[in-house]
Amino acid sequence: MKVLKKQNKTALVTGATSGIGLELAKLFAQDGYDLVIVSRKQDALDKTKEKLEKWGGNITTISKDLFMPESAFELYEEVTSKGITVTILVNAAGQGYYGEFINTDIRRELSIINLNVCSLVTLTKLFANDMVKNKDGKILNLSSVASKTPGPFQSVYHASKAFVQSFTEAIREEVKDKGIVVTALLPGMTNTDFFNKAGMQEAKSVKEGEMADPAEVAKDGYKALMAGDDKVVSGFKNKMRVVMSNILSDSMLAGNMYNRQKPESHTEADKSTKEKTEMTTMAHKKQGLNKIVNKKSQPVLKAIVHKKDELNKAMYRKAKPVLKSIMHKKDEVGKVMRKKAKPVLKGIVHKKEELSKTVHNKAKPAMKTVAQKKALLHKIMRKKHKPAMKTMAHRKSSPVLVKH
Numbered sequence: 001m002k003v004l005k006k007q008n009k010t011a012l013v014t015g016a017t018s019g020i021g022l023e024l025a026k027l028f029a030q031d032g033y034d035l036v037i038v039s040r041k042q043d044a045l046d047k048t049k050e051k052l053e054k055w056g057g058n059i060t061t062i063s064k065d066l067f068m069p070e071s072a073f074e075l076y077e078e079v080t081s082k083g084i085t086v087t088i089l090v091n092a093a094g095q096g097y098y099g100e101f102i103n104t105d106i107r108r109e110l111s112i113i114n115l116n117v118c119s120l121v122t123l124t125k126l127f128a129n130d131m132v133k134n135k136d137g138k139i140l141n142l143s144s145v146a147s148k149t150p151g152p153f154q155s156v157y158h159a160s161k162a163f164v165q166s167f168t169e170a171i172r173e174e175v176k177d178k179g180i181v182v183t184a185l186l187p188g189m190t191n192t193d194f195f196n197k198a199g200m201q202e203a204k205s206v207k208e209g210e211m212a213d214p215a216e217v218a219k220d221g222y223k224a225l226m227a228g229d230d231k232v233v234s235g236f237k238n239k240m241r242v243v244m245s246n247i248l249s250d251s252m253l254a255g256n257m258y259n260r261q262k263p264e265s266h267t268e269a270d271k272s273t274k275e276k277t278e279m280t281t282m283a284h285k286k287q288g289l290n291k292i293v294n295k296k297s298q299p300v301l302k303a304i305v306h307k308k309d310e311l312n313k314a315m316y317r318k319a320k321p322v323l324k325s326i327m328h329k330k331d332e333v334g335k336v337m338r339k340k341a342k343p344v345l346k347g348i349v350h351k352k353e354e355l356s357k358t359v360h361n362k363a364k365p366a367m368k369t370v371a372q373k374k375a376l377l378h379k380i381m382r383k384k385h386k387p388a389m390k391t392m393a394h395r396k397s398s399p400v401l402v403k404h
C-alpha cells in the first residue's frame, strides 16, 4: 500500500511502538512522511518499522530510554548526525505511575518526571531551534485531560501533564509568529498499554470507565496539528470534563478524582470502615439514649408503681364493704331460695312416685298377657319343628356316602 504523495519531510515520534504514538506514526506514514520512531525496545521498533514501511516512507528507528535525562540530547545528536531534518516533532512517549504518594517509589516518580517533562522539554528546545531557523515546523505534545485536574493516586503524573499543558501553551505563544505550530493533544482514558505500565488495573476509573480508541484520539491530534490549533480535547465526554474543570474548585476536582481513581479494594475498605463506624456510632447513641431514658423514666416509673399500689389499696378499701354486703345478700338469697324450694321439691318427688306406681299398676295386666302369649308361641314352635330337628340330628351322627 503506497502513498499517493511523498512529503519529503520527516516526523519524529517518540513512543511510536504502541498506543497513541503508534497510531499517530501510522497517520504520518499514510500521508507520505518519512519517520524517525523512538522507544526503548529495539525489537518493538523493528516490528513497528515493518508496519509503517508499507506506505513507502523512510523509517528510521532509534532506541532510547527517555527516563534518562541525557537520552533526549543523545537522540537529537543521533538524528542530526544522520542528516535528518525533523519538521514535525511528536512527543508521545509518556508514562503514569499509580499509587498513594506516601507509599510510591520516589526513584520511579523522578523517572516519570524525566520522561514526561524533562525529555519533552529538551526535545522541544533542540528541535524547535532548528524549526525556527528553517521557519518551518510543527510540534505535537501529548498532554492529557489529567492536566486539568489534580490527580490523587496519580499525583506526579497529573502534575507532569499540567506542566506539559502550561509549557505547550506558553511556547506556542512565543513561536507562533515564527512559522511554528505548537499543539497540545488532550486525550481522556484511552485503550492502550498505559494503564498496565502504570499499575492502574485496580483503579475504579479503569475498571468501570469507558476507554477511547487510540486511532480516533490520534486522528483528533493529527487534524488539530495540521490545522494549526492550539489544543484539542479528544472526545465529547472529555470536552465536558474539561469544561467542568474550569468551573469547579481545585479541591472539588481533587475530591472527585480521589473517588474515581481510588483502588477498588480501597472502595470496599472505605465502605466497610464507614459501615463499621456508623454501626459503632449508632450503638453508642443507642446506649446513651437508653441511659438518659432510664435515668429520666425511673422516678416516673416508681411514681406510677406507687400510685398503682395506692389505687389498689383505695379500691380494696372501698370495695370491701360492698363485697361483704354482696356475699351477705348471696347467703340470704340462698336461704330464702332453699326455704321456698323445699316444699316444691318435696311435692315433685311425691308426684313422681305416685306416677310410677300408677304406670306400674296399669301396665301389669298387659305385661302378663304379653308374657303368656310369648310362652304359648314357644310351645307351638317346638311342637311343629320337633320331627325336622330329629332328622337333622340323625344325619349329623351317620357317615356320609360318596358316589364315584
Ligand SMILES: NC(=O)c1ccc[n+]([C@@H]2O[C@H](COP(=O)([O-])OP(=O)(O)OC[C@H]3O[C@@H](n4cnc5c(N)ncnc54)[C@H](OP(=O)(O)O)[C@@H]3O)[C@@H](O)[C@H]2O)c1
Binding pocket: 014, 015, 016, 017, 018, 019, 020, 021, 038, 039, 040, 041, 044, 064, 065, 066, 067, 091, 092, 093, 094, 095, 096, 115, 142, 143, 144, 145, 186, 187, 188, 189, 190, 191, 192, 193, 194, 195, 197
Ligand atoms: N492512554 C491514556 O489513557 C492516555 C490518556 C491521556 C494521555 N496519554 C498520554 O499519551 C501518551 C502515549 O501513551 P499511550 O497511552 O499510547 O501509552 P503506551 O501504549 O504505553 O505507549 C507508550 C509509548 O511510549 C514508549 N515509552 C515508554 N516509556 C519510555 C521511555 N522511558 N523511553 C522511551 N520511550 C518510552 C513506549 O515504548 P517502550 O515501552 O517500548 O519504551 C510506547 O511506545 C503518553 O504521554 C500518555 O501520558 C495517555
